[in-house]
Amino acid sequence: EIVLTQSPDFQSVTPKEKVTITCRASQSIGSSLHWYQQKPDQSPKLLIKYASQSISGVPSRFSGSGSGTDFTLTINSLEAEDAATYYCHQSSSLPWTFGQGTKVEIK
């Protein structure tokens, strides 16, 4: 099973600040890495697919990068509405797995 490890687990950030969340895979997964945002009491929402591909309707301040084992989700100029938990997910091999999540709090 591929283990995804996110860092940090928690981040407290002021508005307009840049946020960087990393996701490390226990073995190479190519670009089969996707990012989701989950706000409290809501379903997860797809933010980025295949490491860096944007999703229609997602604000352009969200971007992704990386390949192989190391991936990054970047939120440029954080807004109050971005307070959420962010998860990475790999679809390279079964069982599909998620990172443990990174909670982003607005100061």
Place this chain on the structure above:
Amino acid sequence: QVQLVQSGAEVKKPGASVKVSCKASGYTFTSYGISWVRQAPGQGLEWMGWISAYNGNTNYAQKLQGRVTMTTDTSTSTAYMELRSLRSDDTAVYYCARAPVYAYFDYWGQGTLVTVSS
């Protein structure tokens, strides 16, 4: 617009079974798979399995093998997830999500809370 609408909350006793439904609309049901993901209270996301709405092929998480069955009804564009021999640690919100083969989950249902308690 794509929508996945799940059945309502359930309360079950240990050892019982639960069957959650997920009705899809706004797209060709048989062109995608459906994955099921659960989230225990205050915890992260756990992938449970995937079913092809085209041919019914399934892949289940090993820890749930033997207790979970995923099915689809193409006549009503509905996916089902049945979990048997429920335990207290099966208490969670269960989500269905549209899933292209071996890819991301682009649309999610609203979630169904299943509580297992004696």
